[in-house]
Amino acid sequence: MFVGIVILVLNVLRSVSADTWHRLDDALYLVDNTSRLNYDEAHAYCLTRGANLTRIDSDKIQSFLTTFISPPLTTERCFWIGCHDREVEGQFKWLDGTQVRYDGWASDQPDDGRGIQDCACLWSSQDPNRHGRWDDNTCGARLDLICQKGVSLPGLTSGPSVEDISSTFVTVSWSSWIPCLDTGEGPVISYLVYLQTMDGEWVEGGGIDLDMGEGDLQRRMEFVLTGLEPGTEYNISVSAVREGVGGEGPKGPLVSVMTIESGRRFGAFGKGNLLWFLFGVSLAGNILLVVVIMITCRRQGKQQKKKTLPNLTRAPSGYDPKDHQYEVPGPLETGMTTSMKVFREQKAA
Ligand SMILES: [Ca+2]
Ligand SMILES: [Ca+2]
The missing domain is CATH 3.10.100.10 (Mannose-Binding Protein A, subunit A)
Known part of the structure; x- marks a missing residue:
């Protein structure tokens, strides 16, 4: 039984x-x-x-x-x-x-x-x-x-993050759908990325399978939206998709971005090259500053020497050795002129 x-x-x-x-x-x-x-x-x-x-x-x-x-x-x-x-x-x-x-x-x-x-x-x-x-x-x-x-379709509770922006593309990333942290039911097999222009229309920008993400349990997903207009503001949102017909969940929180104004100015140059250019300009400026400081210090040193040596190497202008009323300030050292020697002897006598 x-x-x-x-x-x-x-x-x-x-x-x-x-x-x-x-x-x-x-x-x-x-x-x-x-x-x-x-x-x-x-x-x-x-x-x-x-x-x-x-x-x-x-x-x-x-x-x-x-x-x-x-x-x-x-x-x-x-x-x-x-x-x-x-x-x-x-x-x-x-x-x-x-x-x-x-x-x-x-x-x-x-x-x-x-x-x-x-x-x-x-x-x-x-x-x-x-x-x-x-x-x-x-x-x-x-x-x-x-x-x-x-069935409760899966929904993401966090919006995407912007990783890179140019005049014509935006790279976004997000964490894959996780039970309890996110809403609805899995398993999620893919994601769809949407664009919204300021006229309010949402347009599907493309999709990516879960397998394309990096990691194990919670994968890091990344997607590049291309063909964008320069200098244009967009809202971007991601939806999670379950298997089967109609398995797409609601759009998650959105992120707003503005593409770079001029595609011609930065399009070929690129963001990476722009950073290197700014770094080069900064380095050249620092080198120029050091050179200017070295030149200034050297000039000041020479001027200081000129101020301390004249009375030691030659007599003041207009000196007459026969003029006993003239007095030479300071000690006499090697290198003095003949006139100074004469003056010293006469002074001693
Ligand atoms: Ca009947
Ligand atoms: Ca019948």
């Missing part, structure tokens, strides 16, 4: 884990053609998977779901959807109680066959008038089913 229960549980878990959900926009769909359940059982089957029998309210969803039941099976099969008129005959509602406004019915349906058909299903049929269209059926019939559940 116990072993039987264990085997049953394992089989249930295996069947749940084997579910294949298909994404369209913000919803996931499970197309089941093996369980064969009545309407209420099918509803419960979806609920156990956090889902509901599917709602179909657009051509887009109807066409999307039809791809999973095409080509039509050799024998007609109908898949329960979440639409019925159990409460008021002829007034079909979705399981959340809202009225059915989209017309997905086959040409001769709903017909409330034999007065007992209240639950809707989607046909897989060789009849082109029925394939991919709805029919009301007996709720107790054992049919296939389609579940639907919402």
Whole structure:
């Protein structure tokens, strides 16, 4: 008995884990053609998977779901959807109680066959008038089913950083989507980068796969936006994309940038060369300053010598050795002229 229960549980878990959900926009769909359940059982089957029998309210969803039941099976099969008129005959509602406004019915349906058909299903049929269209059926019939559940698309909580700017391109980087830190559900497989000009229109600038990033768990993503207008202000935003159709999440926080004014002036020169040019100008200025300082110091040294040596090397102008009233200031040293020697001897006498 116990072993039987264990085997049953394992089989249930295996069947749940084997579910294949298909994404369209913000919803996931499970197309089941093996369980064969009545309407209420099918509803419960979806609920156990956090889902509901599917709602179909657009051509887009109807066409999307039809791809999973095409080509039509050799024998007609109908898949329960979440639409019925159990409460008021002829007034079909979705399981959340809202009225059915989209017309997905086959040409001769709903017909409330034999007065007992209240639950809707989607046909897989060789009849082109029925394939991919709805029919009301007996709720107790054992049919296939389609579940639907919402999904939270991934969103980045931090905007991109600007790494480089020129007149025609901008390089931005950001950290890859991480559960808990960012919003929604993964796994994220790629990113899309958008540009917004000041007229308010967002334009897709390109995309990059997660594999292109650097790192392991949180990768550093980098993307170069090209073909920009010089001297123009742009907003830049990044969105994360899950696998499957419609897996793109909302745009994350934006960053504003202004491209360089003149593409001709800096386009060929480049930002790197500009930095080297500024460095060279600065170095030349410093060298010139040192040279000027050295020349100035040398001149001041020479002038100082001229101020201290005259009275030691020659007599003052207008000196007459015979003029005893003249007095020479300071000591006499080697190098004095003959006139000075004469003056000294006369002074001593
Ligand atoms: Ca009915
Ligand atoms: Ca019918």
